[in-house]
Amino acid sequence: xxxxxxxxxxxxxxxxxxxxxxxxxxxxxxxxxxxxxxxxxxxxxxxxxxxxxxxxxxxxxxxxxxxxxxxxxxxxxxxxxxxxxxxxxxxxxxxxxxxxxxxxxxxxxxxxxxxxxxxxxxxxxxxxxxxxxxxxxxxxxxxxxxxxxxxxxxxxxxxxxxxxxxxxxxxxxxxxxxxxxxxxxxxxxxxxxxxxxxxxxxxxxxxxxxxxxxxxxxxxxxxxxxxxxxxxxxxxxxxxxxxxxxxxxxxxxxxxxxxxxxxxxxxxxxxxxxxxxxxxxxxxxxxxxxxxxxxxxxxxxxxxxxxxxxxxxxxxxxxxxxxxxxxxxxxxxxxxxxxxxxxxxxxxxxxxxxxxxxxxxxxxxxxxxxxxxxxxxxxxxxxxxxxx
Numbered sequence: 001x002x003x004x005x006x007x008x009x010x011x012x013x014x015x016x017x018x019x020x021x022x023x024x025x026x027x028x029x030x031x032x033x034x035x036x037x038x039x040x041x042x043x044x045x046x047x048x049x050x051x052x053x054x055x056x057x058x059x060x061x062x063x064x065x066x067x068x069x070x071x072x073x074x075x076x077x078x079x080x081x082x083x084x085x086x087x088x089x090x091x092x093x094x095x096x097x098x099x100x101x102x103x104x105x106x107x108x109x110x111x112x113x114x115x116x117x118x119x120x121x122x123x124x125x126x127x128x129x130x131x132x133x134x135x136x137x138x139x140x141x142x143x144x145x146x147x148x149x150x151x152x153x154x155x156x157x158x159x160x161x162x163x164x165x166x167x168x169x170x171x172x173x174x175x176x177x178x179x180x181x182x183x184x185x186x187x188x189x190x191x192x193x194x195x196x197x198x199x200x201x202x203x204x205x206x207x208x209x210x211x212x213x214x215x216x217x218x219x220x221x222x223x224x225x226x227x228x229x230x231x232x233x234x235x236x237x238x239x240x241x242x243x244x245x246x247x248x249x250x251x252x253x254x255x256x257x258x259x260x261x262x263x264x265x266x267x268x269x270x271x272x273x274x275x276x277x278x279x280x281x282x283x284x285x286x287x288x289x290x291x292x293x294x295x296x297x298x299x300x301x302x303x304x305x306x307x308x309x310x311x312x313x314x315x316x317x318x319x320x321x322x323x324x325x326x327x328x329x330x331x332x333x334x335x336x337x338x339x340x341x342x343x344x345x346x347x348x349x350x351x352x353x354x355x356x357x358x359x360x361x362x363x364x365x366x367x368x369x370x371x372x373x374x375x376x377x378x379x380x381x382x383x384x385x386x387x388x
Contacts, residue, residue, distance in 0.1 A: 077319050078315060079317060080314045080316075082106075083314075084131035084312065084314050085132070087120065088109070088132075089112060090136070094337070098330075103317075105316075105317035110130075117222075128311045131318045132312075132318055134325070136182075138169070138176070138178070138226075138305055138368040142372035151307075151309065151310050152175045152310075153174055156323050161326055161327065161349055162178070166179075178304070178305050179305065179346075180345060180346050181302065181304065181345045182345065183300065184226040184277075184301060185273075186275060186277055189272045189290070190268060190290060191290065192289045201295065202295050209272050212272075213270055216254070216257050218378070218382055225371075230364040230365065234364055241381065244382070258275060258276040261275055261279070265283070277340075277344070279340070281356065297362075299362070300364050300365075301365035326348060327348065328346075330348075335351060335352065
């Protein structure tokens with residue numbers, strides 16, 4: 001399934017174009033256009049720092065080293081005073097004003113689904129509007145690094161504050177930095193439709209379940225490609241294609257994102273779902289007729305990362321944000337949120353996860369290189385099956 005770099009890039013561009021078309025009717029997030037003329041506000045974004053000239057960044061503890069370091073070109077990071085734009089999904093609207101409050105750097109957060117963010121980055125190649133990407137899916141971000149979208153070769157000071165698990169996810173070229181990992185999917189079932197003794201307990205049983213099942217679209221939802229790629233890597237491409245082909249015949253329903261998957265599970269449209277961790281626990285903790293199974297063989301892992309655009313307009317601010325996200329205090333703040341979005345494994349040393357989660361859950365996580373190499377083929381193959 002290995003394909004040439006140029007061909008892979010072209011196929012990813014096609015997939016991204018399809019995602020943009022699908023999202024065009026429903027997406028409200030549009031970043032301001034850099035350059036002359038009036039700049040529309042990013043819909044749904046965190047508007048931090050105002051518009052009246054360059055705000056002087058603070059130089060309190062942590063901020064001074066955060067703006068330091070060098071780019072891969074060897075040039076020193078400079079504060080240009082420019083507002084930086086954060087593309088991503090979970091936490092972006094919350095974290096942008098917190099970052100500005102802590103450091104003084106101006107930031108706009110533009111909330112996209114994972115597939116939408118990747119599609120926008122592809123579409124903006126000639127004039128990038130983004131500075132920082134924070135999303136799930138190390139394979140997709142590895143693809144961006146391989147095609148020279150990302151700043152590389154800079155080592156944040158706070159990288160030393162990662163746990164041993166976290167350090168193990170850091171790529172050699174320092175093109176992105178891990179901040180957390182959660183289950184891209186757990187097995188969730190509707191207890192009004194499925195008894196506990198009939199519920200799938202393994203992923204093989206999920207694929208063999210005699211009834212309708214569903215999960216999110218790997219081309220649209222950020223955690224869904226990590227979900228699908230984990231199965232393809234674990235079982236091998238031929239067997240995974242065979243299992244999915246049969247599952248489509250038996251009743252596999254694919255939804256754009258995990259929210260609609262959860263709604264379909266509650267309505268009984270599907271009986272069992274491969275549902276992202278925080279969506280699954282949200283339903284269960286709300287008292288809905290949903291039970292959650294963390295399979296013993298592991299749950300597909302969704303690694304949340306932060307990366308800097310190679311063409312960022314304010315390297316000092318972008319690097320300060322990476323340092324901010326690697327801080328244990330920042331990650332502890334996120335795990336303490338009164339929301340199931342906080343259900344993830346923090347990767348900074350000494351930060352505790354939510355007690356309501358499965359304490360011994362393990363993850364199925366392909367290497368970034370494997371997930372990147374197979375991304376275009378898997379997404380294209382999956383899309384072809386879904387429309388048959």
